[in-house]
Amino acid sequence: xxxxxxxxxxxxxxxxxxxxxxxxxxxxxxxxxxxxxxxxxxxxxxxxxxxxxxxxxxxxxxxxxxxxxxxxxxxxxxxxxxxxxxxxxxxxxxxxxxxxxxxxxxxxxxxxxxxxxxxxxxxxxxxxxxxxxxxxxxxxxxxxxxxxxxxxxxxxxxxxxxxxxxxxxxxxxxxxxxxxxxxxxxxxxxxxxxxxxxxxxxxxxxxxxxxxxxxxxxxxxxxxxxxxxxxxxxxxxxxxxxxxxxxxxxxxxxxxxxxxxxxxxxxxxxxxxxxxxxxxxxxxxxxxxxxxxxxxxxxxxxxxxxxxxxxxxxxxxxxxxxxxxxxxxxxxxxxxxxxxxxxxxxxxxxxxxxxxxxxxxxxxxxxxxxxxxxxxxxxxxxxxxxxxxxxxxxxxxxxxx
Numbered sequence: 001x002x003x004x005x006x007x008x009x010x011x012x013x014x015x016x017x018x019x020x021x022x023x024x025x026x027x028x029x030x031x032x033x034x035x036x037x038x039x040x041x042x043x044x045x046x047x048x049x050x051x052x053x054x055x056x057x058x059x060x061x062x063x064x065x066x067x068x069x070x071x072x073x074x075x076x077x078x079x080x081x082x083x084x085x086x087x088x089x090x091x092x093x094x095x096x097x098x099x100x101x102x103x104x105x106x107x108x109x110x111x112x113x114x115x116x117x118x119x120x121x122x123x124x125x126x127x128x129x130x131x132x133x134x135x136x137x138x139x140x141x142x143x144x145x146x147x148x149x150x151x152x153x154x155x156x157x158x159x160x161x162x163x164x165x166x167x168x169x170x171x172x173x174x175x176x177x178x179x180x181x182x183x184x185x186x187x188x189x190x191x192x193x194x195x196x197x198x199x200x201x202x203x204x205x206x207x208x209x210x211x212x213x214x215x216x217x218x219x220x221x222x223x224x225x226x227x228x229x230x231x232x233x234x235x236x237x238x239x240x241x242x243x244x245x246x247x248x249x250x251x252x253x254x255x256x257x258x259x260x261x262x263x264x265x266x267x268x269x270x271x272x273x274x275x276x277x278x279x280x281x282x283x284x285x286x287x288x289x290x291x292x293x294x295x296x297x298x299x300x301x302x303x304x305x306x307x308x309x310x311x312x313x314x315x316x317x318x319x320x321x322x323x324x325x326x327x328x329x330x331x332x333x334x335x336x337x338x339x340x341x342x343x344x345x346x347x348x349x350x351x352x353x354x355x356x357x358x359x360x361x362x363x364x365x366x367x368x369x370x371x372x373x374x375x376x377x378x379x380x381x382x383x384x385x386x387x388x389x390x391x392x393x394x395x396x397x398x399x400x401x
Contacts, residue, residue, distance in 0.1 A: 001262055003385040005092040008100070010042030012092075017379060017388020018042055023086055024253035024389070025068055025218070028106040035066040035109045040253055040390070041090055043103050050099030057085045067113045068254065069328045072198035072217045079198070079217065083258055108252035110161040111220070112196060112328050117159055117248065118318060119192075119224055119332035120151040122309040124268055126337035129349045134232070146271040148278065149309045149317045151334075152239045154224075159248045159330060162221075162392045168370060168399040169246040171230035179233065183399035184246075186228035186354065187368040190335040191292045191345030191376055193304055194222035195311035196254055197329035204322040209280050213312035215325065219260065221251040221290075221376045221392035222332050228348055228367065248332070251376070251392040259387050263287045263380040265305040277316060284310025290336055290378040292345065294360050294368075300345065302338035304378070370398045 005012050006020040018024065018040040028045055029035040036049040048063035059082055062070035071078075089098060121127055124141070127150075131140030144150070160166075168187055172179045198217030201207050207215065224244065231243035265287040273279075291301035314331050335345040344350045347367050351357060354366040368374070376392040 002383045004087065006041060006090050007092050007094050008042040008044055008090060010044065011090075013042070015386065016042055017386060017390060019385045020087060020090055021382065021385050022255065022259045022387045023083060024255045024259065025071075025111065026253045027067060027109040027111045028101070029109065030101060030106055037063040037065065037068055037071065038101070039086060040103070044100045045103055045106055046086070046090065047099035047101055051089070054099070056089060056098075057082055066109065068111050069113050072112075072196075073327045075199065076214060079256070080258070083256070108161060108163070110159070110250070111252055111254050112330070114156040114159045114330050115326040115328035117154040117156045117330045117332070118151050119154050119244065120149050120309065120314050120334040122149060122307045122314065122334040123337045123345070124308045125306065125339050126335040126345060126349065129337065129344070133348065133353045146308070147274070149314045151314065151318070152244070154248065154332070155245045156330070158245055159250060162249055162251050162390070162394070164247075164249065164394065165397045166225055166247045166249065166394045167397045169227050169230065169242070170399050170401065171227055171242055172233060173229050174233040183401070184227040184230055185367070187396065188226045188228050188347045189292065189368065189374045190224035190226055191290060191300070192222040192224055192335060193288070193290070193311075193333040193378070194220045194250055195315070195331040195333070196220060197315065197325050197331065198327060199325075200327055201319055201325045203324040205319070206277070206322065207316055207319040207325070209278065209284070209312050209316045212315035212319070213284065215315065216257060216311055218254040218256040219311075220254055221378055221389050223249040223374060223376055223392055223394060224332055224335070225249070225394070226346070226348075247394070249392055249394045250330070251389045253390045255387060255389055260286050260288070260380060262382060263387070267310065268306055268308045277320060278313050280310065280313065284312045286380060288378055288380050290376070292377070293375045294365070295373055297360050299358070299360070300342050300350065302336055302343040302345065304333075304336055306338050307333060307336065368396050370396050372396045
């Protein structure tokens, strides 16, 4: 499939991240008006609440709400119907006035009410590299890692939208004679993709991989900010806690599965066969170029297809105990890292735990400094068009002692 041309001319431009092929959902506001749902098209936002008010489409009034949870809860049939209607309304040659808002005049908000947040650990490269630093090469990968997705339950309350400042945390750190209370000295980023769950499951019932995939509404970029020195002191025996609670930044636009469908890709080669409940009938990953920059300098580029587990496999495993999923649940993919240093999704890997500093705009870095700005980016390249996510950005503020 090539570029689907739009009546919004900017959506047809070469390199535009938001062509008619994309149609990602977000929540925006303009001066003096309440947050409401919209779709990105070129350099404009189609006001979906305005469209509903004019009778141009039907989402049960959910687009006037300040998050997308209500629309997602309507189910996949309604998602598909609305996408088809939006494609017709925005197509080249379509007639009639539309409530379009310039992106430059809008403020973006968190697109969903995050119900629960779980972060996984699905890149074999990242898991091995970090395992070497914490446990040595002999015990880098835990024995269960190639058999099931590993994750932890994070804090939904600290998920924020791109552009929200991130405060350097205070924490308990390992000192020479015992623990000490101090600002985090090894603050890091993690380049991830987040899957947004758009359907509930029932407590006590498992969800298969195919059903899990059908429950995913779409994807956002996700930065799992990490306090590495806090993590090193606290992570045994129950895993990360305060080291991951300081903040999680997501991009404002949710790119739907429908937009990414042409870019399906197999993941990393299997070390061993998976148990039947995790096996996929078709590739569950995407050919998605991802990367991150620090203070405007690109630090790494890799591809989401390097991952070992898909979001559908992660969701299916999450329900394997009978754990219910909810509309608005957010599943972090885990750090996306390739095999080379310039393909790593975290400074911890890139600097080998701080042993090999990097240069950023002439300044030396091992971990993040106050005032540093991190931006994640991603795109899928089609035939004459691309699917973009928009930026996922956060700037570090000093700790409050």
